[in-house]
Amino acid sequence: MDRAPPYVTARSWAIYDTQEESFLFGKFENERREVASLTKLMVAFTVIRICENLKIDFEKEMIKVEGECLNISGTSAKLWEGDHLTIKSLLFALLLPSGNDAGYLLADYFGQ
Numbered sequence: 001m002d003r004a005p006p007y008v009t010a011r012s013w014a015i016y017d018t019q020e021e022s023f024l025f026g027k028f029e030n031e032r033r034e035v036a037s038l039t040k041l042m043v044a045f046t047v048i049r050i051c052e053n054l055k056i057d058f059e060k061e062m063i064k065v066e067g068e069c070l071n072i073s074g075t076s077a078k079l080w081e082g083d084h085l086t087i088k089s090l091l092f093a094l095l096l097p098s099g100n101d102a103g104y105l106l107a108d109y110f111g112q
Contacts, residue, residue, distance in 0.1 A: 012031050051087065076101050090105060
């Protein structure tokens with residue numbers, strides 16, 4: 001490949017060619033990394049699929065902020081105990097500020 005690698009600000013990244021089964025470009029591509037963001041994407045995907053399958057209106061269904069989500073470490077959407085938020089708002093809280101608290105609350109709510 002004669003092209004220069006793309007400009008990427010991430011600490012590590014990779015572009016992998018599945019047909020050739022080789023890395024095209026990367027930076028620390030073999031370094032072990034946490035999968036928190038991937039986990040958050042899967043929580044969002046799963047919540048959306050559950051809402052679709054059960055015909056839950058994620059713009060109207062409310063979830064009360066309470067429980068263990070308030071004690072989760074790491075990045076936070078700064079949810080307030082006792083607030084009632086729509087599933088849509090919690091998805092934004094999960095994905096935009098990368099809120100572990102929102103992810104935990106959604107996983108707990110739909111995992112019951």
